[in-house]
Amino acid sequence: MSEKAYLGVDVGSVSTNLVLLDERGDVVEKLYLRTRGEPIAVIQEGMRALAPVAIGMEMAGVGTTGSGRRLAGVILGADCVKNEITAHAVASARVVPDVRTVIEIGGQDSKIIILRDGAVLDFAMNTVCAAGTGSFLDQQAARLGVPIEKFGELALMSATPVRIAGRCAVFAESDMIHKQQMGHRMEDIVAGLCEALVRNYLNNVGKGKDIQPPVVFQGGVAANAGMRAAFEKALGTPVAVPEHYNVMGAIGAALLAAEEIERRGGPSRFRGFQALDMDYSASSFECKGCPNLCEVVNIRMGHEVIARWGSRCGRWDSF
């Protein structure tokens, strides 16, 4: 009997991540790809890359998460389609069993999850502001001419970080330009930016939350050593970055799929690797049924409509 594998796919705004877990929940293979606004093509690309590894394993369960979770779920034939908050919490609790706080910062959103005894107790996601997320850091690194990979290292070299106004991404940028013109050193500005973004995060997303150690920092931005150091300084506690920090959502999705299969039993609904070579397409039309004028999206496999969503009232959801 071949070994069982669980697939987790996290389709986010910036990156699409795939992981293959073995029966023990260990990572066999992981992929971190840029979504580039083409989720379907990226999922197909990722699956083609996974196929050689997955050969010889039995695909026992498939889970999807992230903002594109429904789309990915339909295309793959997922057993479990879950929101990214639950997925991140599940993955974190597996990797650090006594975790009590998860800080997750991705491409365009950031969240905080408070756990006690392995269960989610409270959570929050950024609402009106995306300062401090990966997209903003990317942009600032590019503007300063620092490769994003070096951004964190540079921040760590600073002895006297400058204070940057972190309330708003645009004002933070104006303030950084001002500090550059004043003649402050690059590393002090970069470190100051990290501190400002951490302040912003703790005052907005983390507001009113009971942040207790152990603290785990995950999501793409956890690669940034400057951000990690700024969190440690602000919280006064060590902050752990797990080995697979940038694919934790996908790991969570795979673990949830395994849980679902255990509960429901039976074979996975996975469409198989061959099905992924089919021609998938998305098209939309405007429903004229009421003044809401909803954009209804059709997902087709070949010519067949396999899913439809987008109407506020739900009238198009069944077909």
Place this chain on the structure above:
Amino acid sequence: MKVTFAHMGNLYITVKALLEGLGAEVVVPPMPSKRTLSIGSRHSPEFACLPLKVNIGNYIEAMEIGADTIAMAGGVGPCRFGLYGEVQREILKGLGYEFEMIIIEPPQGRLRHVLQQVGRLVGRNPVGRYVSAARLAWAKMMAVDELERSVQRVRPVEGRRGAATAALASALRLVDEAASMARVKRALGEGQEMLLDARAPGADSSDPPRIGIVGEVYVVLEPFVNCDVERRLGEMGVLVERSIYIGDWVREHLFKDVLRLRKGRKPYDLAKPYLRHFVGGHGVETVGSTVEYARQRFDGVIQLAPFTCMPEIVAQDVLPAVSRDLGIPVMTLVFDEHSSDAGVLTRLEAFVDLVERSRRRQSMTGPPRARG
């Protein structure tokens, strides 16, 4: 004179019955839609809260189909809503609309002033007509509340997705069309029947998680602005209850002082350990109702607030302490014209997961002790 008013959930059924019963010609605005919101936002101050924006959209859409008189509730206290009637009048005048706006202020002990304002809307009526119109409107309001409470119980156990919501829509139509007390009663009976029929077989034995909805009255009652949280939670299998139903709100706000109806003061007492001052709007009720839901062993509470709502911001700052002391999960959702369905749905799903996982755990280990 063609009278219109702003939407707030199913309140239109009651207001229409009252005004028509008093002989007014009524134009119900089209149900709020994206068009309503975009018209309203375009002509409103950016940092006014959502109710003002949607109200403006309602009035403009009603005037497009013939309304020339607007009835609006006033208010007192720190919540900005009390000022909105005047602000809306100025905005619409500035846009060049010709209309009359009649603002009905809460009585604060003097019913005469209210009657004068209503008289301006509907002309002179014999006392008997006031009584019968009010009775019919009241009966409809109670029927709407009962149907809404029923649909909240049916949704988590409906046989086919959307069946409960469809049954509610038919039931509300019957209540809206009913022209006498007897017909309202019959419509309510038939409506309840339809809702019961929407349930799946074996629904009686299910034990869905229960979530209480608290917060600012307008976003709590108006599904268009709250991204339909009640329906979405219901369809995820959750039994929802709201801290506010229209009947309660009218009792509290229009008749409380006049008729000395002091029932429903309970939230104030329950909120006392956390919030002792009136903070405007429903801030204190939000806190008190959360305590009440915790005592009734609800599985969670969701607070709804319009962006920049001061009373609810005060309540939001207090709620973590309530949550910690009483061991009930609480989440806040804030709405404005930029709110996205996807964002709300993600948070609702995560909250329901949280609630279900803690229920599963409790069923294994017994009820939790309050932390604190």
